[in-house]
Amino acid sequence: MSTQAPAPPPGAAPEPAEPEPRTDLRDPRSWLPSVKVTAGAFVIALVIGAFVIAFSDDDVIESLSYFGSYPWDFFTRSADAVWSSYSALVRGSVGSSNAIASTLNRSAPLICAGLGVTLAFRAGLFNIGAQGQLIVGAICAGYVGFTWDLPPVLHLVVALIAGLLGGAVWGAITGFLKARTGAHEVITTIMFNYLAASILIFALGHDTFQRPGSDNALSPKVDDSATFGKPLGDGFPVHTGVVLAILAGFAVWWLLERSTWGFELRAVGANADASRTAGMSVAKVYTLAMLFAGLLAGLAATMQVLGNQNSLSPTLPGSIGFDAITVALLGRATPLGTVLAGLLFGAMSVGGVAMQASAGTPKELTDVLQALIVLFVAAPALVKGMLRIRETGGGSTVMAKGWGS
Amino acid sequence: MKKTARMALVAGCAALVLTACGDRDDSSGSSAPDEETTSAAPTEATTEASPTEATGNPDFKACMVSDSGGFDDKGFNQTALKGQTDAGAQFGIQTAQVESTGDDQYADNINQLVQQNCNEITTVGFLLGDATLAAAKKNPDVDFAIVDFAYDKAPKNLKGLVYATDQPSYLAGYLAAGMSESGIVGTFGGLPIPTVTIFMEGFRQGVEKYNEDNGAEVQLLGWDGKDGSFTEDFEDKTKGQSVGEQLIGQGADILFPVAGPAGLGGLQAAKDAGAKAIWVDTDGFESTEYGDILLTSVAKGMDVSVTEAIKESIDGTFSNELFNGTLENGGVGLAPYHDFDSVIPQELKDKIEELKAGIIDGSITITPAAG
Numbered sequence: 001m002s003t004q005a006p007a008p009p010p011g012a013a014p015e016p017a018e019p020e021p022r023t024d025l026r027d028p029r030s031w032l033p034s035v036k037v038t039a040g041a042f043v044i045a046l047v048i049g050a051f052v053i054a055f056s057d058d059d060v061i062e063s064l065s066y067f068g069s070y071p072w073d074f075f076t077r078s079a080d081a082v083w084s085s086y087s088a089l090v091r092g093s094v095g096s097s098n099a100i101a102s103t104l105n106r107s108a109p110l111i112c113a114g115l116g117v118t119l120a121f122r123a124g125l126f127n128i129g130a131q132g133q134l135i136v137g138a139i140c141a142g143y144v145g146f147t148w149d150l151p152p153v154l155h156l157v158v159a160l161i162a163g164l165l166g167g168a169v170w171g172a173i174t175g176f177l178k179a180r181t182g183a184h185e186v187i188t189t190i191m192f193n194y195l196a197a198s199i200l201i202f203a204l205g206h207d208t209f210q211r212p213g214s215d216n217a218l219s220p221k222v223d224d225s226a227t228f229g230k231p232l233g234d235g236f237p238v239h240t241g242v243v244l245a246i247l248a249g250f251a252v253w254w255l256l257e258r259s260t261w262g263f264e265l266r267a268v269g270a271n272a273d274a275s276r277t278a279g280m281s282v283a284k285v286y287t288l289a290m291l292f293a294g295l296l297a298g299l300a301a302t303m304q305v306l307g308n309q310n311s312l313s314p315t316l317p318g319s320i321g322f323d324a325i326t327v328a329l330l331g332r333a334t335p336l337g338t339v340l341a342g343l344l345f346g347a348m349s350v351g352g353v354a355m356q357a358s359a360g361t362p363k364e365l366t367d368v369l370q371a372l373i374v375l376f377v378a379a380p381a382l383v384k385g386m387l388r389i390r391e392t393g394g395g396s397t398v399m400a401k402g403w404g405s
Numbered sequence: 406m407k408k409t410a411r412m413a414l415v416a417g418c419a420a421l422v423l424t425a426c427g428d429r430d431d432s433s434g435s436s437a438p439d440e441e442t443t444s445a446a447p448t449e450a451t452t453e454a455s456p457t458e459a460t461g462n463p464d465f466k467a468c469m470v471s472d473s474g475g476f477d478d479k480g481f482n483q484t485a486l487k488g489q490t491d492a493g494a495q496f497g498i499q500t501a502q503v504e505s506t507g508d509d510q511y512a513d514n515i516n517q518l519v520q521q522n523c524n525e526i527t528t529v530g531f532l533l534g535d536a537t538l539a540a541a542k543k544n545p546d547v548d549f550a551i552v553d554f555a556y557d558k559a560p561k562n563l564k565g566l567v568y569a570t571d572q573p574s575y576l577a578g579y580l581a582a583g584m585s586e587s588g589i590v591g592t593f594g595g596l597p598i599p600t601v602t603i604f605m606e607g608f609r610q611g612v613e614k615y616n617e618d619n620g621a622e623v624q625l626l627g628w629d630g631k632d633g634s635f636t637e638d639f640e641d642k643t644k645g646q647s648v649g650e651q652l653i654g655q656g657a658d659i660l661f662p663v664a665g666p667a668g669l670g671g672l673q674a675a676k677d678a679g680a681k682a683i684w685v686d687t688d689g690f691e692s693t694e695y696g697d698i699l700l701t702s703v704a705k706g707m708d709v710s711v712t713e714a715i716k717e718s719i720d721g722t723f724s725n726e727l728f729n730g731t732l733e734n735g736g737v738g739l740a741p742y743h744d745f746d747s748v749i750p751q752e753l754k755d756k757i758e759e760l761k762a763g764i765i766d767g768s769i770t771i772t773p774a775a776g
Contacts, residue, residue: 092517102513109509201637205597215599216531308509313532314596314637315473318507349506353514356503357468357521363475363504 034332040383041376046086049369053085053361054078084359089366092354093347099354101238105308107346108245109134109300113324114331114338115252116171116296120185121333122256123289124269129174129189130297131321132196133167137298139200140166142305142312143209145222152225156306159226163302164295170196171294172287179283185290193321201314209312219312228307241307246339248299253335255292265289297321326374345370461497467715468523469502470514472530474639476504478666479693480686481707485529485552488711495712496719511536519544525718527552527711531600538563548723550714552707553600559725564717566710568730570600570685571607571771572764573703573739574661576757577683578611580739581659582623583753584681584700591626591652593634593645593671595664603773604663604685604703605633610771614760626652636667645670653678659700661685669693681745688740700749702740706730733765 054060060081063073093103113130120127141163150158174192177183203209204217211220228239256262267275268285276282300320305312327345331337352366376383469489471482486502493500501521503514511533518526519540525548528537534554541549541563548562555565581590592608594601605628612625627634627648634652636644645664649671652660660675660682662668668685672695675682684693684702693699710728717723730736739757742749763769 098516098520102516106509106513198637201596215597215602217596217598218532218534221535304509308512311535313508315532316508318473318509320507320509349510350513350517353503353510353517357501357514357517360501363506 037380040387045372050082057081085361088354088359089351093351097236101236102350103347104238104242107343108242109303111245111342112300113297114327114342116293117324117328118333118338120293122269123265125185127293130324132193133170133294133297134301134321135196136170137163137167137301138305141302145226146220155225164298167298168291168295172291175287175290179286222310239307241303249339465498466523467525468518469527471504472532480665484687484707488708492712492715515540548718566728568705568737571603572732573737574604574607575611578608579615582612582615587658589624589656590659591657592661593627593648595639636664639665642670646674649674690743704740706736
């Protein structure tokens, strides 16, 4: 640690606590254990899920009552139930071009919001505020989308920028509070979630945000000129916002791994005190990290408002802002991991609908499956124990700074 | 490993012992116990028509998409689902349903059901209005019915189902005013949207009517005809409970929560304080665990109208004509008094019957809420 004067310029700080050994994708040893554990978590969750499916199926339960005399019934019926559920899950999420498009559309906001959480994680901040940032972004993008009258493309760009700015401002406020006053970001972001939700409901109670001639808490539709198009038509109805989500993944990767500022960010995330000593502005990193986190949540909002749904309503964001935290955790706070985890969650969500629609599996079961996967991924030691994987490494989970920092 | 094997052996033996006494019921189907707690809960087995009913219309498939409240909301979505389940039992059709968890999913979920070859799709709630309209235009061969939403101009295969819930709420308001001992009754809503405030406004006018008729001064908290108390949420029971406690704290002894599952918190608050309540959407005596404090419920006959819409679709008489549930056609109504049947004075009951007749014949009109 070079503390002697003059303090080196931030970017050139000589190895102050490089957060982790540089992962080299060409070397399988660096990522194989991690992939193994994740896959293991997935398999264990599917197995437990199979039991849950079997034992929540009426036919299976019925066959249990005469298990003694016809045990085979129980097994065939369980296999039927599990097979029909899981095949529906796969068919519904990736089984057709339509299904793949739905999966991509539903993954896009999860990926963007998840990237926001990931970015903040790497700076040592636990961003619970994706939901609020997303709501504010949605209000801004939606307002521009349905009140302003602009030519196509330009309208979309302006609405997109409005959404990004809305989310960025909302995120930056909490980052600024953390940097300047030390207010813990977990508390401020949670409170800002409530604030944003209330602002949305307040707005929807007023004529500006309601459809003419209606008192329903539902905004007008966003103009066609401000929506992400579906250039591939009805056969593959994926909207162009999905491309932005993937680009955002690249941008975050570049920012974190290749840019000077990303280096600072990771350094602050690893050890804020050392970074400050090394001459970095921790306050600036916190504020900017939350600003970008909010920007990404705002991007997620535009996927919803300008891509998927097209009008504002009180329950618009669903649980995306919170699922984003899970997505980021599951992705181990890496951009690539977050994108993959977002795709997985999108697929589970879309496939879950198919499970309900064709196999009659209750929606709660997909939630159970998701929760199990996350649980096992978050507890690598458990998976290693169950599968008797002996390697070390790859088990690191995401760490945000605790209350003391 | 040895230990694992031993455990498995023990478990296996236990399972054999525990289950050996049962025997296979060859008339498979209906005997499976329903796991869900409430009577109107979805029976998951409904996706496949039970063999006993296969004589009905096994090729017809009726489907349903909930709004983000979910089918277990003890109100709105659940009642609509009951209509579908009833239709499944009555007409021997296949049914399927999908729960939505966010507003961005509606179009996807409807689309998913279209791909499952549903003949009729019921969507629940105004939030699905746009998605349903778009799907109806895109799939002219599928009949769509939407609960709580009316279109200015619906396509041929799209039917709106709306309910004049202000009529039974008016009766409920009169009843509440008549039964209040403190002279103060309270109401609160989920969100200030028309499908909620219509209940509150009807209730308010019922209370006023009571005051007019009897020279009483029963006060209504939580709604003044323009604005009132709202939980801003349909799901969070704790919010309903805190709003309920506030109203009780101001002296209300009868609550009328119009907030879906969040309203259950209001019932809890009433129960804790020894107050009474009136439930909405379904007969709360049957659908909630607070039957002992419920004077009655303002029932919205979503089940009946959904069943009816499905029937029309099966019969091929489906039209885009709006269904408007009123006291007259039984689309809305006041649920039985149950435990309070012996407590409510006969005079009051008679008066409510009289008002009901008045509303039906048009001599009493309820004006819509302002704003």
